[in-house]
Amino acid sequence: MCRNRLLATDCVRAARERRRCMTLLSSIASSYEKRNGGVSFALLEHRSGAHSRTGSVRVVHGAVHRRQSGYGIAISSDSTAKMRCRQRKLLFIKRNKICDLSLALAIVGIALTILDAELTALGGETGVDKQHPVSLLLRCLCVVSTLFLMVFLFVYHAIEVKIALIDSGADDWRVALTTERIIKLTLEIITCAICPLPGQCRFASYDGELAVEHYYLNSLWFVMVTFMSIGYGDIVPNTYCGRTLSIATGIVGAGVSSALIAVISRKLELSRAEKHVNNFMADSKLTNQRKNAAAAVLQQTWFIHKFKSAIRRGKSEDLRLRHHQRRFLQAINEFRRIKWDQRKLQEKGNSLLDVGKLHNEMHETLWEMHKTQDHLITQVDFLTQKIIALQNTLLSQQPEPRAMSSNALVPTAAVGTGAVPLPPQSALTSQLPPSNGLCQSTSANAIVHLPVPNSSSSSSTVVPMNLMDESMI
DSSP: OHHHHHHHHHHHHHHHHHHHHHHHHHHHHHHHOOOOOEEEOOEEEEEEEHHHHTTTTEEEEEEEEEOOOOEEEOOOSHHHHHHHHHHHHHHHHHHHHHHHHHHHHHHHHHHHHHHHHHHTHHHHHHOTTTTTTHHHHHEEEEEEHHHHHHHHHHHHHHHHHHHHHHHHHOOOOHOOHHHHHHHHHHHHHHHHTEEESSSOOOOSSSSOOOOOOHHHHHHHHHHHHTTOOOOOOOSSSOOOHHHHHHHHHHHHHHHHHHHHHHHHHHSSSHHHHHHHHHHHHHHHHHHHHHHHHHHHHHHHHHHHHHHHHHHHTTTTOOHHHHHHHHHHHHHHHHHHHHHHHHHHHHHHHHHHHHHHHHHHHHHHHHHHHHHHHHHHHHHHHHHHHHHHHHHHHHHHSSSSOHHHHHHSOOOEETTTTTEOOOOHHHHHHHSSSSTTEEEOOOOOOOEEEEOHHHHHHHHEEEEEEEEEGGGGG
């Protein structure tokens, strides 16, 4: 019975602890904010400890909740944006100062090294050798400046990491610490660590000064060096004839070298068609790279969501999560770089096509203008011919005017090919009824339709009347 009671008590305690853990996890998971892409860097770390009391095991759960932040810059208000811009500005100013100090330390180290080398080289005059206190002091100062330079290099890259964190919105410095940055820092440290150390070293040479035997090969070496305008100075002419030949060789070599470079550059220069083909291939390549970069962004986002879910379930996937977060930021930067390369390629292609396109457009515009001018000239000629034909027709239909008295004007009626004399105007107006509308007057010339009793002609005859008064109608 006691054992059953203990087991029941343990089960109840385990159920309570499980409920408490689930409540804690749900409260922490509900407190996550959704940022850009729905991904955040918040991480839940579990600690468990076992304490035995009277045969029972008690599990203590704890959680350390980190600062929540997502990818990108989460700007919720104007104050947040101003704060981020202010932080970036301060970090940029600090980075510039560190860069200036690093340059000053590098120049000081180089100056100290040169001074030590010159003093020890003139040891016969100055009395300073490698064991002299002045030389040791200069080299010690050079070593100190090198150490400070290495420290400033570390500080410079630390500021770069902080700027990258502000730009990406991340909260873990391991996300911004990429492999490229590590390689760059290592190379800079190795390069700047080269300095003369205090002390002295010796070496022995068993060959000594070698005798010069191949004078013909030396002359060829001298001609080639002078011909290429290099002039090392290891071999010099001693006679005036040799110096004259060296001058002539240098002048001819300069001309031949420039001509050779011009010919090679012309041969290597691409034609317009080849440039267009290269631009097309580069554009296709950048398009595929952009698609791959976008797919990589989505892929890393899914991995981040996967490992965050695993961490929430209690698995230790912190390192893999940071790795995919770093890969996610690298994919975003790669996508931006490809877009920038596409923009530069488009501008380059536009500059290549500008001249040819402008020439083609001007040619087409001029051709259209000439075509329009020819069409207008044809239309004007056609209208001129029509007007001339109309004038000839009117002149052929209008008879010659007869001499008439000032009181009356006797017109003639054109019937067929002959002319019929008409009666006076008063008689003509008295014979025609005013309401039948046979007389029409439009201007100074009037046209009167008169019936003519002739079967061979038409039923009416058009009679032009000049200078007919309105009172006659």
